[in-house]
Amino acid sequence: MTGAAPTRVLVCDDQVLIRTGFATIIDAQPDMEVVGECGDGRAAVELAGALRPDVVVMDVRMPVLDGIAATRLLAGAEVDHPVKVLVVTTFNLDEYVYEALRAGASGFLLKDAPAAQLLQGIRTVASGAALLAPEVTRELVGRYAERIRPVRAAPVDTGLTPRELEVLRLIAEGLSNGEIAERLVLSQETVKTYVSRLLAKLGLRDRVQAVVHAYRTGLVT
Incomplete structure (x- = not known):
């Protein structure tokens, strides 16, 4: 046991x-x-x-x-x-x-x-x-981004560092941790740490909520 x-x-x-x-x-x-x-x-x-x-x-x-x-x-x-x-x-x-x-x-x-x-x-x-596989996220975002996105995207003070904000935007594009690591030339463990931090700061449960949050607050256009 x-x-x-x-x-x-x-x-x-x-x-x-x-x-x-x-x-x-x-x-x-x-x-x-x-x-x-x-x-x-x-x-x-x-x-x-x-x-x-x-x-x-x-x-x-x-x-x-x-x-x-x-x-x-x-x-x-x-x-x-x-x-x-x-x-x-x-x-x-x-x-x-x-x-x-x-x-x-x-x-x-x-x-x-x-x-x-x-x-x-x-x-x-x-x-x-x-x-949710990254490809499913991409399809959903592509199909429903206009519905999620606010009519007027006002600047949002997220409390995120520039790197965390960059990682959030890549999550919203549907990239996996491995793809984000390759894009930013970081290790996957480092990306995982950034993801955990930004979820905690924004009070989000997982990366699915992060995608919706990024579009609804205008962080991704």
Whole structure:
């Protein structure tokens, strides 16, 4: 035994077979524990408050309260103690991806993804990282930048150093840590440090939120 507590997971999906399948796969992992299951977004919010999961695996289309609205209540900017949410859906629509991330989700997967990808996604989100490949970020930014960007971009005092601001702008372009390191001629560890610092200074959870923040505040045009 390593002594590390397992990642506590709440599974929310209105289809019983899918919900049970996810729970079975997750519970079989030595580093994970399913603490609850439910079939609608309202129940997910209530259970999350009672059970304090580390990660909620969330469907999008559900009765009572959909997954996007539930994610906003669990992980949105107004939440005092946000829960990490991994959205898993059958609908491969850019609009869902965009709305899920705006709502505060830390990642997005399709239900037909291999079980190993689901498990890795939970581990990634639980660690505090975002589950979005750089190419997905680029596509989202390219498609929705005008919607995210403010009508008038006023100067923003970010409190960031010039180098941290430069790293933030490259994150917003969809570059990975490795690509940023190559662009700025830095080590990946140094870039990782800059990313951690700027997220802390801006009060952001992950690089997905950093992308949205950069566009909404006019730091990237």
